[in-house]
Amino acid sequence: MASGQPSIPTHMKAQLLEAYNTPYALKEIPVPALTSPNDLLIRLDAAGYCHTDAVIAEGEWANVPRQFPHISGHEIAGTIVRKASPSSTAADELPIGTRVASPGRGYNPCGECFECRDPGNDYEGYSFFCPRSVSNGSSKHGGFAEYVVVDARQVVPLPDGLSAVDAAPLMCAGVTIYSALKRCNLSPGQRVGIIGCGGGLGHLGLQFAEAMGLRVTGVDAAPGALELAKSLGTKAHIVDARATPAEDLVRHIGKEDGKTDRADFGLDAVLILPDTQKSFDYGTTLLRNHGLCIVVSFLERGFQVSASDLVFRDLTIRGTMLGTHETLHETVEFAAKHNIKSVKQTFALNKLGDLVDRYRAGGGGKLVLDMSL
CATH class of the missing domain: 3.90.180.10 (Medium-chain alcohol dehydrogenases, catalytic domain)
Known part of the structure; x- marks a missing residue:
């Protein structure tokens, strides 16, 4: 030196x-x-x-x-x-x-x-x-x-x-997605979803989440991003949002976990990376009751949140930055x-x-x- x-x-x-x-x-x-x-x-x-x-x-x-x-x-x-x-x-x-x-x-x-x-x-x-x-x-x-x-x-x-x-x-993508995953406060074996999994933050998130011992579902809708996410070689379940409705995916997750009650189907936490309402809706649909939604994107007009999700499903929505x-x-x-x-x-x-x-x-x-x- x-x-x-x-x-x-x-x-x-x-x-x-x-x-x-x-x-x-x-x-x-x-x-x-x-x-x-x-x-x-x-x-x-x-x-x-x-x-x-x-x-x-x-x-x-x-x-x-x-x-x-x-x-x-x-x-x-x-x-x-x-x-x-x-x-x-x-x-x-x-x-x-x-x-x-x-x-x-x-x-x-x-x-x-x-x-x-x-x-x-x-x-x-x-x-x-x-x-x-x-x-x-x-x-x-x-x-x-x-x-x-x-x-x-x-x-x-x-x-x-x-x-x-x-x-x-x-220094931005990495620390942002790492911090978002930490804020989920999940234990190894719990489920997390990453909406926008093939982007700059998302593909790092797939790797961080797997290294943390989490069971990961990655969702994207762009062909190039989906290809990139699959190329990482992680064990994450990569889903094309254009081909698989959120309700179908959450039922598949519930059956995979051997659960019978729809309220218990789904992910423990989900990260929303794209700045679109469709992405937000897709992600929150994947959550089980009492699940956590971490918003990373900053859509200028904001997201429309279902009051039913907050009241009857007891979802928690939090933001994170760096x-x-x-x-x-x-x-x-x-x-x-x-x-x-x-x-x-x-x-x-x-x-x-x-x-x-x-x-x-x-x-x-x-x-x-x-x-x-």
Whole structure:
């Protein structure tokens, strides 16, 4: 591992979003400065492309980004090349040359709000969920560039054997689906469903859930996504929602479990990943009485929920977003231990436009910028 501060250029290449609904523009701009004791300058090795990046580029989030030009990208993996001077304790614990990964949320939190004062946080005065903090790739510049500044308290060192290209998708897709599964609070042998199982989050979820010892039902409706989900080689039951009505599937599950009461048929929990009402309805139909529905998607108009499901079936509906910094560490360690990796296509930084075209074409899995290309 290198010692001291390595030589760093004054300028870098970056893919800039200069207006909504316009192609990214590859330009040369100054390398960002370090302004806080917690700041780390990361030389990018890989950056994942997320649905949120598409949402930002299309202007679907009000006031995000805060100004143009903007550098998106919040699934970040790279190498520490510079620290602030003076540096914080958290930064001092990470030597120059350390390979790290970082999610979007948690840059420069206020240290004073109710979230930051929560004694369960990883660092005193720090919260992954501080409403006054900013986020890599949305409210501040992110990882579609050669260098990015991150908060030392929001990074996780990468274990040996986990490449940057494999780590980057864990920083949003991975930690989000891992956290959602943890929130189900299921024991090995219980049943979970993943609606949207062939997408970026879903296909990681199939692997995480199986490694947790859960009995998994995966549902999708896109041919490419279904093919990808089946190709993983998990024991999950993969279902084409176009060919199998939810009511037929839940009865099949009930009979497979040897149950005779319809109220007891079905899954213990289900994760809703697509942002469509059809997906939500399909998923909740699969739940047994007292089942749990975890909503991961963020449909702007919201979902219509059946009052009968809440009252007569006692379903619980919860949302989830990313996870704590502790959960981020768990995600990386769990993925490394169980060899959980995304199915991905890689692109060079100057081919971000091709990556976006591929994203729009669909097909499942993850798309990643690989800075070595």
